Amino acid sequence: IRPHRVMSLNVLILVGGLSERMGRDKSLIERPDGTRQIDHIVALAKLISEKVFLSARDSDARGTGLPVIADQEPGAGPLGALASAAAAHSGSWLVLGCDLFLLDEATLRFLLEAHDPAKGSTAFRNRIDGRPEPLCAIYEASSISKASEYSKDNRCARKFLESLQPTLLDLPHPAALDNANTPLELAEAFQKLTQGVTSKAVQLLYFAALREARGLSSETVETLACTAAGLYEELRFR
Known part of the structure; x- marks a missing residue:
C-alpha cells in the first residue's frame, strides 16, 4: 500500500483506557491474522501521517516505537488525552481509538478527503443512533483549545464533539467503527x-x-x- 500522507495532521492513538470490561489490554489483543491490534491501528495511521503518537497513562509505547504523550490528568478520558496532546504539539489532530478492530484504510481516506478545515471537526455518524463518533474524528486546532475547559465539567467526548457542530459523514463501510469493549x-x-x-x-x-x-x-x-x-x-x- 502506498502511503498518502497529510503532513499537517497529527494522529493520536488512544491506549490509556483501563479495558475493565474486556479484562485485558485491548491494544495488545491478537487479531485473526496474528497481528496485534495496536500494530494494525499504527500501520493505518502511518499511511496518512508521519506524526503519529500514542496517548497513554504511562510511558509504555507497547513495542511500537512511537512517542508517547502521557495523560496530564489521568482518568479524564479522551478529552483529557486530546488536551494533553494539544499542549505538547500544535496543529489539528485525528483521534483514533485502539479498539476499532474493523477500521480500514478506505474509511480513513474518506474522512481525510471529506474533512473541512474551516469547520471545528469532522466525524462519522454512528450507523445505529446517528450521533457523531468521537474516536475516529478530526479535531481542528481552532476547536481543540475548548477540550480542556469542557472536560472539567463534562468528560463525554461525544457530547463535546456534538458541541462543535462537526461536519458529519456517513460511513462508506457501515461496520468500520464498530468497537469491542467486552x-x-x-x-x-x-x-x-x-x-x-x-x-x-x-x-x-x-x-x-x-x-x-x-x-x-x-x-x-x-x-x-x-x-x-x-x-x-x-x-x-x-
Whole structure:
C-alpha cells in the first residue's frame, strides 16, 4: 500500500483506557491474522501521517516505537488525552481509538478527503443512533483549545464533539467503527473480520411484556450482526 500522507495532521492513538470490561489490554489483543491490534491501528495511521503518537497513562509505547504523550490528568478520558496532546504539539489532530478492530484504510481516506478545515471537526455518524463518533474524528486546532475547559465539567467526548457542530459523514463501510469493549463484542468483531460484513433480515418475535411494550408480536429488522451478542447491541440502541 502506498502511503498518502497529510503532513499537517497529527494522529493520536488512544491506549490509556483501563479495558475493565474486556479484562485485558485491548491494544495488545491478537487479531485473526496474528497481528496485534495496536500494530494494525499504527500501520493505518502511518499511511496518512508521519506524526503519529500514542496517548497513554504511562510511558509504555507497547513495542511500537512511537512517542508517547502521557495523560496530564489521568482518568479524564479522551478529552483529557486530546488536551494533553494539544499542549505538547500544535496543529489539528485525528483521534483514533485502539479498539476499532474493523477500521480500514478506505474509511480513513474518506474522512481525510471529506474533512473541512474551516469547520471545528469532522466525524462519522454512528450507523445505529446517528450521533457523531468521537474516536475516529478530526479535531481542528481552532476547536481543540475548548477540550480542556469542557472536560472539567463534562468528560463525554461525544457530547463535546456534538458541541462543535462537526461536519458529519456517513460511513462508506457501515461496520468500520464498530468497537469491542467486552469478550462477546470482540467475538462479534472477529466474526466480521473472518466472514465479512453483510446485511441480513432477522425476524424478531415478541412475547408477554415485550409484546405489550412494542405493540406488535413480531417485526423484521435489517442487521449486520454475526452473533446473538452483536444483534443485541444493535437492537438496544434502536
